[in-house]
Amino acid sequence: MLTELTSRESLEGALVETTDDVNTIYFPFSIRGFLEDSFPESPIRVFVYPPRGPRKYWFMIKDNEHIKVRAFGALGSNRAHLVIGKEELVKAYTCLMKNVVCDLEEANLNLELFYMNEKQCRQALNFSQPEPSLPDGYYFDEVDPLTEGELVNNTWQHAKEGDLEQTVAKLARLPSACVRYNGEPVAFEMVDPAGFFNNQFVFPEHRRKGLGAAVESKLIQQCVSAGMKPFKTVSRSNRSVLAATYTSSQWTQWKENGRPVVVIFQEWAVNE
Template identity: 35%
Template sequence: MRSYQQLTARSELIDLYEDLSSRKNDNSMFLNAINFALLSLPTLTKMFIYRFGDVADPYYLAVHEPNICITPPISGHHQLTLDHLTDELFNTILPEIAPDTTRFFLDSDTKTPSMIRSSSFSIDYTTVFQRFYMNEEQRQQLRKMTITAPAGYYISDIDAGTEYDEIHDAWAYGKQMDRELTRQQLLHLPSSCIRAEDGSLVSWELSHHFMKMSNHFTYPSHRGKGLGVLTELLIAQRYVESGYRPFKGVSDANEGVIRGTKASPHWSDGEVYGWSVLRKKE
């Protein structure tokens, strides 16, 4: 009989963290999800961690409504186990923890979306991203950095109560996401920003609910001054100080940012991954 296990005990989560940390491939997203669960951050929804299939080489699933993350076994995908995972996910887990939510966002490798077979959910579309992460040496270097803003600007914090609308409206994916989620991200998760001398926001970056750096934006009139790089290093430094691993995804269509990140001494290349929109069928 196929089964799955929700990992709730602190010892189980720590063991899983150590196991994933020892693997050669980058597991920053799932490691941050585990750390998130261990810290029990006071966000609007709770982080749930599950294991499916062979205990020695399983699928791992993280759910932080409305976000889902699936990590395949080291040995590669197994269709029957993935079918079991998605069946339990769509018909048992999500109805129990998010009964009123009809749209979810899946982070996975690029192969998983094409393998999902479900009578209750459909995949609206999948966007491909290049993942970048900071290795141990890069994280240690970041710890030692002193980050300062150039003349005419200063480092600040975002006011979640009054500025989340401005930030949400500037986000390229804002139309696909709930405005309240942006506010919750700002209230509970790390962020960074740089302001002009008059106090206006000019550059910022937020955290996705799996502790992925996201919503990176600099107003066009302030670009070309290195503010985006500084904003990114600021939030990455906050990740490291809080025990998280800095990582980000860059759309494969954003070739300029990909080239710049590949040339940066602060980042290492990770795997290409997919971000999919899942919608409950009527």
């Protein structure tokens, strides 16, 4: 049976245990943020098995206050929710849900995960390296959460009700990067409360100029300087971004036995 970690001491221990294992890559940033109250809009609960000794399973609930699709609904619950995990674990969860819930349907997004290893993080901290270059007329800046949060949110293909408030909170509290042209944001990327890179976007008229790579490199520098270990997921259907990430010196692909690990974002919603 899963045991919830409720004390500050146990959560601090969980932070240490999960920090250097790619299998628990979603946990450290979330736990640290909870302990430091740095993102109160997304409280978490952490469960483990077994309760003592080396952990075999880790389970985390995130309840984003502005989003109606809540992360990890309890088995037997009819609440809409989102589950994220390795393919085999999510498939097991699917079987359990279908045995106990009849009016929710699942939709899967299959992804590959990329992270930065210690060497790559050290290279990002090498301040002798020049800042990512931009074409003439373009420059790095910050996004204004209050006046530009809606613009950023509207470019995210997965945005739904409640995401605008969450996007504003991300931009206000977490690292983000932006490129402007004539004063307007034309490329940007931000960080999710779970720590992964989120919503890299370049407006169509500004594409094929290296802005996506530049804004990502800028965000990497910010995150590593803040003590974060950057990671991101890429949809398996996004072949162009996958191809670029495979060959990037900044990223390491999560593989097991020489094969890419598939991560599934699985949304459970009411069948209308």
